Structures are given as C-alpha cells and as structure tokens.
Amino acid sequence: MSDTVTEAKPAKPAPKTNHIGLTREDYKGGPTTLCAGCGHNAISNHIIQAAYDAGIDPVTLGKFSGIGCSSKTPAYFISKAHAVNTVHGRMPSIATGALIANHNLVGLAVSGDGDTASIGMGQFVHLIRRNVDMVYIIENNGVYGLTKGQFSATADIGSVLKKGVENPFEAIDLCGLAVELGCGFVARSFSGDKKQLVPLIQAAFSHKGTAVIDVISPCVTFNDHEGSTKSYDFVKDHDKPLQEIDFIPYYEEIDVDYEAGNRVDVKLHDGSHLSLKKLDNNYDPTNRVEAMRLVQESRGEQLLLTGLIYHNPDKPSFEQVLNLPETAIYGLGESELRVSEDQFKGIMAGMMG
Amino acid sequence: MSDTVTEAKPAKPAPKTNHIGLTREDYKGGPTTLCAGCGHNAISNHIIQAAYDAGIDPVTLGKFSGIGCSSKTPAYFISKAHAVNTVHGRMPSIATGALIANHNLVGLAVSGDGDTASIGMGQFVHLIRRNVDMVYIIENNGVYGLTKGQFSATADIGSVLKKGVENPFEAIDLCGLAVELGCGFVARSFSGDKKQLVPLIQAAFSHKGTAVIDVISPCVTFNDHEGSTKSYDFVKDHDKPLQEIDFIPYYEEIDVDYEAGNRVDVKLHDGSHLSLKKLDNNYDPTNRVEAMRLVQESRGEQLLLTGLIYHNPDKPSFEQVLNLPETAIYGLGESELRVSEDQFKGIMAGMMG
Amino acid sequence: MNPQINDVNIQIATVNGTGSQSANLILMRSIFNMGIPVAAKNLFPSNIAGLPTWYTIRAHHKGYQASKKENDIVVLMNTDTVYSDIRGLRPGAVVIHDTGMKLDHALREDHINYGVPFTALVNKATDNVKLKKKVVNMIYVGVLAHLLNLDAAAIDKAVRKQFGKKEKVVELNANAIEVGRAWAAENIEKKDPFQLQTMNATADKILIEGNTASALGALMGGCTFLSWYPITPSSSVCESLISYFEKFRHDPVTGHNRYAAIQAEDEIAALGMVIGAGWAGARAMTATSGPGISLMAELTGYGYFTEIPAVIVNVQRMGPSTGLPTRNSQGDLLSTYYLSHGDTQHPLLLPSSMDECYEMGQQAFDLAEQMQTPVFVMSELDLGMNTWMTKPFKYPDQPYARGKVLNAEALEKVESFGRYADVDGDGIPYRTLPGTRNEKAPYFTRGSGHNAQAKYSEDPGDWEAGMERISRKFEGAQQWLPAPVLTLAEKPSEIGLIHFGSTRWPMEEALDLFAEQGFQPDSLRIRSLPAHAEVEEFIAKHTHCYVVEQNRDGQMRSILAATFPDLAPRLRSICHFNGSFLDANTIVSAVLKLEKGSELAHV
C-alpha cells in the first residue's frame, strides 16, 4: 500500500497509549488454544493489562514458562517479547540463566501447579533462595490440565475429581512455602479477580527479586465441578481478600487519599507504591512471622487468603549478589573479556618448575 | 572348632541385652571411613544406641541413604539390616517404594544437607507430603563434605568457608519447611548431644509417618572453623534446647515423675511416650502455628532451636492412605493376585463388538 | 462404476473436545459388528480442546490394520481445515460437507461431493442447545450409514456399547443417526462405489487400545506396584492399570488393596519408587514417554548396576524434546538402549500388536526378575492410543518366573551368600529381600564399586569381574527375550526386510503389494534387543537388508551395525519420521526406489 491517502476517512480517534507510548494492542499475543472459559485465558488478559498499565517495554521483557496448559499461555500475550517455553518443571533454572546473562531483561514467568509444585518443586525453592529478579505467576488449578486432569500437589485434601477420586494429601501451599523460604514478594489471587490481580502483577513488576503470585485459575474441563476446591464457585465462596489494592506507578503522582489507619502504603523498588486498604483485619504484610501465622490459620479455616501476603523489599536480588556490571555479561566481547597476553604469560610462568 | 570345652575359662558376664534379647553388639556396623571427629560418626553411634534401646529388630529394618559422607554412614551401623545406598538426592523415592512394597519394614534414612536440601529438595518435600512411615535423619553440616566443602543450601547467610568465601543466601531451614509442609514429627538436634538425640531417634521410630530430625553435624575437615555456623563451637554457643527429653518405650512402665506444668507428655503411635521437660518457655510442640512462629523467631535471633519442634500423631501415614493389606504386597503370589480365568474372560467379552 | 466392497478408508476431520469421538467409535464399531475388519487411527493435537483432529476408519476385508494415506471418504466437520482436507484428496474420493459451511469455491469437481445441512438436521434431532454440538456428529454417522449400507442392528449395538445403560442418551443418539440416515436416503444420490457388506471376520475378535493391553499384561503379570507421572501417550497405561487394580485387587470386605498405585512428583521419583519396590521384592512398574525416559537415565543406570528388577513401559512419541506429543515415533531406541552413563545396555521389548503389548506386558516382569535389571517395553503411540482389532488374549498358563531369590529357608541350606557372586556360572547372582529372617540375608546395596559380597570395593579386579559378569548375564539371559519372527518369501530371496513394532502392519500389507509386483523379499520382525542370533543369521543370509523404522537416524540399523559389525555393510536404512502413521505405500515406494532406482508406487 502506498502512503498516499486516496480517500478521506473519518478521523479515527488516536488509540490510547501508556506512558511509554504503546497501545494495549502492542501487548497482545497469538490466539489461545486453551479451552473456552479456562482461567488461564483470563490471567493472560490480566497480564496484558498489567504490562500495559505498568508500561513494560516488550523489547526488554523475557517470557518464561514450563510445560502445561498454563505454560502455553506466554504465546497468547505480548508477542513482541522474546519467550522461552522450556521443559516441564525446569523453567526456573532457564529463566535464572537468561536473566543473569542479561540482567537488563524484565523476567515474567508463567507456570502451572503441576509444573511448579510437583516436578518443579526443587527449582522453585532454589529460585526463591537465589531471589532471581522476576515475576513468577502460578496458574493454579489443582490439576494437570494438559494431561487430562490428574490431581496436582496443590489439590486440597478431600477435594474430588470428576470421576469421584478423592485427594488424600494435604495441599502444598506455595505461598506458605514461599514465605517460609523468605521470598520477598508473595501474593495470592484469583483469575476472576481482575481488580485485585492486575495491580498485584504491576507491583510484582516493580519488585526487585522473585515475586511469587499464586493465582487460583479454574480448569473448566477437569476441575470446575462440585467437590473441587479450585472451581469458580468454590473460590468465589471462600475468597478472603486481605486488602483492597491500588497500584500507583512510579511515574504517577500519588494522589490516593490515605485514610490513616485504614491503608497501608507499600513502597516498591522502582518507586511505585501499592496502597492497600485493610479489610477486616489489621494485617501487616511486612511481618514474616505474622504472614506465616495468617497463612496457616486461614488454611485451617479453608479460607482462600488473597492479596499481598508478604513483602520484603530489602533482600538483595541475585544479580546484586553477583555484582553484575551495568553492561549485561552476554554483551561483553573480547575487549572486555580477554586476559592480556602479558597476564596470560604470567599464568604460564606460574606453572613452570 | 568343636563343641568340647577343652579348658575352663572364667565365666564372662552375659552381655546386656535389650527387650528383644539383642546386645548392643548386634547393632554395630562396619568400620567408618569418615574423617576422625566427623559429627556423622557420632550420629552413627547415637543411632546404634537408639535402635538398641528401642529394641528395633534389625531384620525388619531397612536403611536408606543418598550420596555424601553422611549417606555412607548406613554402612557403619546395624550391619544386620538390609540397606540401600541410592543415588544423590533420590533416596526418598527409593525408600518410598521399598517401604510401600514391604510396609512391615521399619524405615531409617540418613541423608546430608546437600543430598536433601539441594538436589533432593523435590523428593524431600513430596516424601513429607505423602507421609511415608520412616525416620529421616539429616546430618547437616552446611557443606558438601564428600566433594570437598562447597556450601550447601542449609549454610547460613554470612557464614564463611575456610578459604574465606561468604555465603550470600538465606539458609533453607529444613525444620521450618517440614512444619510448613505438615510433617507430623519435626525435631532438631546436634551430633554432640547424645542425651537429646538418642531419645529423639527412639521417638521417631515410634512415630507413624515421616519423622524428620535435622541434626547439626560438624564437618571437621571443611566446616569447623571460625566463621562457620555449623562448627562445634558455634553450635554449642547457640544451642537453645526447647525441652529436656526422656523417652519411655511402650514396653516400659511409665515411672517418670510428672511435675505437672513442667512436663509435657507426648504419646507416640506405638504406645511409647516422650516426656518433655519444658525449659524456659511454655512451648507446646503440637501447635503447628506456634511451632512455625518459634522456628522463625529463633532464626531471627540466630539461635539453634533443638528438641521436638512439632508433633502431630494423627496424620495418616502413606501406607494407611493406600489401604495396604497385612501381608505386604511384595509377598503376594499368583494365588492372591491372579484374576480368575472367568474374570479374565469377562474382561475379554467386554471388549467384543 | 464397479462397487468397491468392504474396502474403504473414511476420515472424519473435526475439532477436538467436541465429542466427535463417540460418533467415530460408533461408526467403527458398527462396521466391526457387521463382521468387517476395521482399523482406526486417531490423529489428535497436543491440547485439550479446539484444535483439528482427524479420525480415520479403515474397513478392509483382508483385515489390514495399517494406516492408508489415501482417503476414500472425508467428512469435513472442521472449518479450519477444509481447504487442506480437500486439497489432499485424490480424484474420485467422496467429500461429505456441511452445506452451512459455504464451500462451493473450495469443492472440486473431481470429487464426489455430498452436501449435508447439518444444522437443520441436528435441530431435528434435539432441542437441547447444549447437546447440539455433540449430537451433530451422529448425523454424519447416519449419512454414512445410508451411503455405505450400514446394518441397523450393528449400529444399534454400537450405540448401546458406547452409552451403556444411559437409556435416554442411547435414544437421543440413535435418533440423531436415524435423522441423518433418513435424510441421506431421501436426498443423496449415491455416486460413489463404496459399500459395506456383512462378513464373518470379527466374531472372535476384540477391540482394544495398546495401552489397555499393556495394563492388562501388567495385571496378569502380577504387578503390585505402580508409580507414574502423567505424560501423553503413556498415561492411559497407568490409568487402565489402576482401573483394573480397583476392580480386581480391592478387597471390599477388609477395604484393603493388594496393590499400590502412586502418582509420583516426576519421572525420577516414579522410577525411584519402582526400584525401591523392586529391591524390596515387589513386581513394580512405571510407564512414561520420551521426556520421562530421559529423566530416568541416572536411576536406570543405578538399577542396571545394583541389579534391581524394574519394568518401564515407554510409549514412544515423537521427539526430541517435547516434540510432537501426539505423534508416533520409534525414536527412543538408541537413547533407551544405552540409557545412563558408563557401560550400560538394557533389554528392550518391542511389541508390534495388542497381543504383544499384553504378552510382553507380562513377560517384562519375568524378565526383570530373572535378569535382575530394568526392562523396557518400547510401545508406541500408534499401538498404545489407537483402537485395534485383535483376537482375545490368552489366559496365562505359567506361574510367574521370579528369578533367583533366596528366602530364609533357602539361606539355611547355603554355606554363604554373596549378593553378587556368580554361583551358577550364568552371570546371574542370587538376591535376598529385606525382612528375610536369616543372618546371612542382609547385604548393602550400592551404586558404587562393590565386590561379589556387595562390599564397597575400588579394586580394579573386583570392578572388572563385576562388569564382565553383568555382560555374561545379558548374553545368557537373551534366550528369554522374545525371538524375532521370520516371514519367508515363497522362493528364496536375496533381499531381507527388517522391521519392528507398529511397522509390522504396513509391512505386512507392503509384502502383499510387493508380491503383486512380483517382488518377494523375506522379512524379519525383531521383537527384542539385544538382538538374537537369528537376526544375525537372517542378515547373513541376504545380500542386503532394508531396516525400516520410524525415526530419522536409522536407530535400529545403528544398533544392528554395532552388534553385528561384520554384517553392517548389508544394512540399508529406510526411515519415516514425520509423525504420520506409516502406511504400506511409503514402504513399497522407498524400497523399490532403492532397489530398482525407480519409483513404482505413488506415495
């Protein structure tokens, strides 16, 4: 098509853009191949929204996932970013390698409960231990969707599969685990709760270090029936939000009304803020011991605690621990890397007689 | 040699025996090939003592380990029991298989901090989730002894290797993790504390389900210097015992004086008792939320909490969940297993047109 | 136009997750119920719902079970693929399409096109909006029933089989089929030659999937311990076995289970549990596919070297890596045969049929316990997940062969026990199980160097002796492995065809096609590795042999070349590796091309 305007068209309103000048369109992905109604699809949309709102530059984004229906989703959002769909349960290590080789990338990982809590448990734990700077979203449906609905390790004790099988094991609580491991950003949400999840994802982007968000995401095909504790109905009935959440990005003036005593302001690494309106408790998300207690107690009461569970901005991220230079190491060439001929001769000399 | 007594010898006193009529000698193992002074050697002795005291029948015992200096130790105690020295980090699965195939075995596992907290993290978590009935002792020295002293994932943040390298990562606290995962028996001790460790091991034998004992066990060769937080000196200085512990086996009358309010009696699955003399706190080891709180708090204070941290006797063990028959499944033959010819024909008929 | 009787290849192109599977099974079973041999191939995507799926039913009087590339009839139910579905179709084929799809510009004149108003018809069949998406599939069953002259009773039986006692469902679907049939009878002018006529070739047959057959083998083979991690296409081995366990090994009185089935956290743990259970004396198994096999590498070597029985069913799918999880392959031979570092080699069983899935499913346990080593059953997606027609299986007439285990009584009688001592000179040592009440029994199992007494040893002599003994064990134990099956041509032939696994079916058909062209090679089907002496003899008797296999690198050829280096020059590779089910014509044309330098058959 040529540049010449051949016919006057009614001027379309310029599409809305975010603070880096991109439209929401710029964050879209390929068409989903998941089941209609799958919670994961909703999360993809929330990720798009959060990345758009936060003004994440897709060029600097790296998307990571393992294997599973959930892990397919990075193909369905932000196609303008590079992505690695890895092998089952080993995404954390691959993301670690990529994000250390190029620590200027913004890391965004999506995994499933099977991918993380079963085969991936070891790598998940060690990712948190290293505090690799990335957002780690678990799309948690309590089953292995892609292999047709077996229980995963996050399935609650007593929950029931379609064909009647009951899960005899206590669920692994990925948030409890993350807090115990000292993860600096631990949140839980629900795929259906855009209002809560979008700011949480934005905040996770602003956190320096591993930010874990465990998102209950119903599998409509295999785990959305009665007896399931990861169904839309169950989650709606048992959701206990810790806070109402507003996200104030670093590039916006803080204009939220702080009703003292009713709101907690959480300052994030990049200068952004989460403004948390406390609900019926006096919850302080920066107190690890308290966080642990609350997680445990609500578990006992079969309540699904959602919101920001724990936050500690002070833990050095892995790239900080490694003292990486400003130029990411992947970009270094001979001139920065090669030992001089003299130095080399020195090494050799040291090995002589 | 013939039976005839050729010369009168002074009658040796009959060796002391335990309640199943075995001598301590019957629990001994081969000569150790570990370094002199290694904490692991002390633990081997404590295991021998505990098994002797508890009257564990070596014939029914299965010993399991992974790879590491620690994992070599099953060769150095109770040679009269079958043993599997498996591969690195995968002992939990092999033990699970063996103990389910023959659930009449008593399972005793020894692992290292590298074997459990690094490569073995995934299997450790899932062992606890399944609650396989076994004693799981971690000989925790904060390093990989057998590969010459690299940090393991239980090394404390800030602790220092011989050559000066400092560990930048928060330690994985295997007790905290086990409590978070709902393990029914969680204890910590010190290789040098025979008085505490022997009854704990005995109690672990009496527990139905996975009993985790994290034992700090100094590596004299690579991690016993100043700056180490797993050295003999450091542990002695930072040990905070929760209780004084007495073990009263099921076959003995309880004759301990219960000073009401000062002692907690923990009843174990097989009828044995642990009598815990509270020290300077009012600690209740059956309260999971409290256990978690205490573990976290003492961690903050750099104290090494030792003793019985958490106990829950009510969680069904894996063999119970599986509803195994009295005759262990490994022992079933054609008569118990084979579908009859009629039944088989029925299966075939169901597949016809 | 001559009628083409009992020889038709029907493909239904649908979207997965839309319930077409029931319709397809009813169609296939209806034909089967008419006594006509059928073969079905399901080509489905690696997702749960919404992507293209092709189900192909081949009815052939000769009972050919292989896939055929050329379809005679296609039913186009998937808008997304109509163009390519039509494009790939040979002239003269039948296209059944939805008149609602508006395909006029895509339809070709060299096809026989039957338009069906599916929406209108399903509206007749049911008012329930929710059900329409599923029930619409019954319409094409009805249309085909008319076109092919399907027997009403045969259909009725198939519908009942499918929906069992749910009378309402049976009625609804039967009615929808009838709607389709009646409409077709009234509106379609039959222009194609395809017809089905009642035969009597299926009365003594069953229909089964290979994974069910494998599970049944495990059940009958005395498996008591299953540990697994879900992965396509092997999951249904485990799920079927669990169903059988629940049905036949659960004691309703005590509530006890004479089995343990454990969903592991990954494949490493799955094999770990199996090895633990095998060590303790249980017949234990796992099933997996490519990625799982790779993860099992370390523990397989451990099992090999500690000599612990284990059964691993590998239902092969297309690799490397995640690859094509729902496509067939024979691509794991090399990596499984040599799985794990150091000198290792594992017995592979290579089933080709439902019968062999069942038989080898049993035999694997005997072999594992007799040889004291991990044994792999190399099934394939084609076998495992497709429905096959076969004779009912044989009820076992032999006791389990449990190998050399010394119990307390036996230990009383022996002077000493060395776990790795070669008492019988066959390389196979004796073992004892934990819990054995005899003081000679306990030993220490380790993957590190050990001597005949299972004591730790770094002695070069101990190491060499141990490793040589294991080699000897494998050599001797080969007698127990399934021998190859030879098919001799009528006259002596200089040329041999070597194949294995699912290639059997296109190969059998290819032999018929070859014969039609006056070419009569001998053929040999390998059923296990390490290869028997009969394989060597076969190669030696032919100037050259084509090794036909479903992988890129000629993996079987490589193994044979390494095993029989003197004969290696005689081996030529024919490899099919695009994931489609192999058909006879592909073999024929590949062989003839190499053989005569000319391409005789259209592929």
Next chain:
Amino acid sequence: MNPQINDVNIQIATVNGTGSQSANLILMRSIFNMGIPVAAKNLFPSNIAGLPTWYTIRAHHKGYQASKKENDIVVLMNTDTVYSDIRGLRPGAVVIHDTGMKLDHALREDHINYGVPFTALVNKATDNVKLKKKVVNMIYVGVLAHLLNLDAAAIDKAVRKQFGKKEKVVELNANAIEVGRAWAAENIEKKDPFQLQTMNATADKILIEGNTASALGALMGGCTFLSWYPITPSSSVCESLISYFEKFRHDPVTGHNRYAAIQAEDEIAALGMVIGAGWAGARAMTATSGPGISLMAELTGYGYFTEIPAVIVNVQRMGPSTGLPTRNSQGDLLSTYYLSHGDTQHPLLLPSSMDECYEMGQQAFDLAEQMQTPVFVMSELDLGMNTWMTKPFKYPDQPYARGKVLNAEALEKVESFGRYADVDGDGIPYRTLPGTRNEKAPYFTRGSGHNAQAKYSEDPGDWEAGMERISRKFEGAQQWLPAPVLTLAEKPSEIGLIHFGSTRWPMEEALDLFAEQGFQPDSLRIRSLPAHAEVEEFIAKHTHCYVVEQNRDGQMRSILAATFPDLAPRLRSICHFNGSFLDANTIVSAVLKLEKGSELAHV
C-alpha cells in the same frame, strides 16, 4: 649392575588426608627442575581421609607420560596395603619401608629393601606433635633425594614452589628432607641401579592439571557464565575457572564482576541455567561427570532441538551409576553421543592432552555458537586430575566465532526473520537475542514442534523439514570439529590403531614398543565425533583396525560401526575397563595377542 639413568617409576603408597600430597609434588617438581621429564598419576579413593592412596611418579628421558604398571621403587607409608604393595612388585624393585612397621616376614628377598626409621627421623625434624604426621612424608623425599641423586637446588625450588612465602614452613620441610637425605647418605648402602641426571628437557615446559587447562580454555574462550554442581572429578574445572574469574574478571574499582558463577542445586538446574544464558547470548558452560550427564539428558535434547548453544565439560569417571568416582574411564561416549530421547546426536570433543583441554576448552564455545547446539568436551579423570608436563599454551590469535546472530542493525537490513529458516542452505539458522530493539527480533522458543518461523506446528512436513535441516547442519558443521591426527608408520601398514583421549600416551609409547618388535602399525587419534571423513579413509586403507578404548563395551567401535557400516567388519575392539590408568604394555600385549595369537609382552 648397570645404572638405569633417568628412567624410574616411583610409587608412594599412603593414606589420604595425611598430607603426603605436598611431599609427592615436591618430589615430582624436583625431578622436573632437574630438566628430566616427569609424569605423575594419583590413584586416590572416593572419601576424604583415611583410605589408601598411591601416587606414582615416572621420570623418563623420552618424556613418556603414560602410566607404567611396574614400579621400580615403592615407598610404603600405609600399613593397610603393605602386603599387597609388596606382592605386586617385580623382582629387583626397591622397597622403602618403615622399620617401625615390622615387616620382616613380608619383605621379599628378590627386592632391594631399604628400611628407614621414619619415626626417629621425624622426631629429629620437628618437635611439634601435630605436624609430625605431615612432615614424616618429607623424610622419604630426603631418602629418595639421596638414592636418586636429586639436585639440592632443584629440591629447594620445589619446596619453595609448594609452600610459597611461608618461610617457616619452607624451612621446616626443607629441613625434614635434609634429615632424610643425610640419614640415607649415612646409612643406606645403595644396591639399586636407579639414578637421575640433570637434563634439559623441561625448561620450556609447564606442569598443569587438565581441569585447570580446561578452565583456562573457558576463560580464554570468553566464557562469562558458569553454572555447576560439584562432582568428582569435574569440580576443579569449575573451581579453577572461578579462581580465574575472580582474578581477571573482577573490577576492583566498581566491585563488578564480568562473569556469573553459580553453584546450582543439581545438574538439571546447572544445564538449565547454561541453556538460559546461552539463549540470552552469553557464552555459558557447565562441567560435570557421569551421573550429572545422565541428569542432563532431557535438557540436552531441549538444547539440541531448540538450537541453543551450551558447553558441557564431562570429566569422565568410571560408571555405571556412582561407580568408581576416582577412577578413569572413557565410558560415557555412547550415552553422551545419543543423549536424550528422540533423534539426537551431539558433537563430542575428545581432548587427549593439556593442550587440547585448553584449546578445546576455547573451541567448544565457538562450536556451540556456530552450530547452535550443546557441545560436549569429553575429558577424563586421568587428564583432569593428574599433573601433566606440557608446553605452555598459545595465546589466542583469533576473535571469538559467535555464529549467526542478528542484531537490531542487521535486522533492519533483512526482509524477514525466521528463527529456524535455512537462509544460507547450510542448515544453520539465524538467531536473535532477547532485548534486541527491532520488531522482527522476538520469537518464541519451544521444545515442541515448530516451523521455520518458530511457530507452533504439528505439521508432518514442518517436522520433517526441521529435523532434516538439523541433520544437514551437523554434516556441514563437521568441518569445524577437530580433525583426527594420523601417525603413519615408516612403511605402509595394513593395520591401523584407532584411539582417543588419554589413550594417546600409552599408545605413543606402545608404538615405540611395537617398533622394537618390528611391528609397525599406523595409528589415528580421533579428536571429535561425529567422525570425520578422514576416519573413514583411515579405516578403508587398512585391512583391520584396532579400536583401543577405556570402556567395557567398545563404545567408540560401536559408534564407528554405526557411522561407517561398510567398514564395520574391519574394526576390532581392545577394551580396558578396570579403572587403572592404561599403560603401554597392556595395549601391546592385547594387540599382539589378537594379531599374532601369541602373548609377547608380560602384562
């Protein structure tokens, strides 16, 4: 008795963890400092302290670097092994023993026995009780200094090298050596023929361990990313590399590191990180041994199929399973070559020397990036953990070959970018790195089926084309792999010897021994797999070839048979697999036995 000059094999039998290593190094360095070529082999157990260890120093004027089975002198410092140490000794050999050990009944008259009162002597050397255990080892250095006529200055230099600036330690040890020397001079009547005389064959040489050489290669090869999990015998590759990193890549001003070195939680994670880093564009590596290789199977296949560069150094130890972690082996060829399920095959580099550990340590990064695939450097414990004499390494004169990467600028110029498109017809596609600011850059990496545009695809054609392209890539890229090294006999020979890796040294010596017997085969050292055409030519030129290797199953022979089936009948296997370092005589006798049916050499 004729003196035997500059040809002596000295073995010190000790207990590990007792500090004998310093004494042994001083002894070796002293000889080296006299200009006499040395070779050292450390045979140590798989524990930390308390078990038998043998350190062997071979001094030979011709510079032979291989192990020699027969010892000329043994120093018995370990009570536990004296009997077997003496038993294995040839008549005429020298036994240096501790008179405190009371060995009179074990000593043999056909040996030359020198009793040394070690306790009395060490008491003279130091009063510090704690130090005596260590210092006692210096006594035997002194005794040998006298016996062999070691140069005082050479010893002094060696002591200083060992203890550096710790003057007190230098003094203490030098004194202890002198105590031993003086005592021997006074009390030992030399009855043996072994003597050392100053030469000039080491002035331009260095002493180095292969793992250090590998690390240096990685440093010079531009490695910026290391992820590893400790395992013997590979750990020191990583530990050395980290030392170099700390020394040369740490910016003391900013405090920044131009590298990342990560201790992973296991080998799966180690390779995962390397692959992630490679994907992002860093030169990344890991080093491991057998069990680690097995664990890396799944991710290796992922790297192969997604075409991500990665370097994996496999310092081979004896497997299967945990095996003998401190013994040499070439037993991982087959499993590494075919590592991972599905059709996979990986480039293997086979270093034989310090030089090659260094060179291939660099080259592996070029290859990985040029070929876009995981590359394995198959080192060995013998190379990696023993100290070798070699020429100083060459400072690199070439820039890194970073393969086909399109940056933002380059993308501007191309019309379109398809990650897996074969633009150049060489099978090697272009890649872009994350963070590249061009809208053509982003693509989706996946281990599942994909087309040339890196889009998800289950299409048979896409699959086949992709897999064929990868095959092509390997064929074309072979030119970059190190070619074999040919050693032709003086006259044309019908017989070839094929070897690789550490076998080079006993083989070179064996060629001399063969020549002495009038037998002159050609030989070829393979330096990489897949095998070059030169290998094929070599085999084709000989009626038969012996493939000499250090594993049980003839793994190289198997690979060659599969690669060159037409030549497979010419290959014969000679396998050494007991974990001892291979020596020339073992090769000679094995070849001659097969060649002439007679055993000429005593093994």
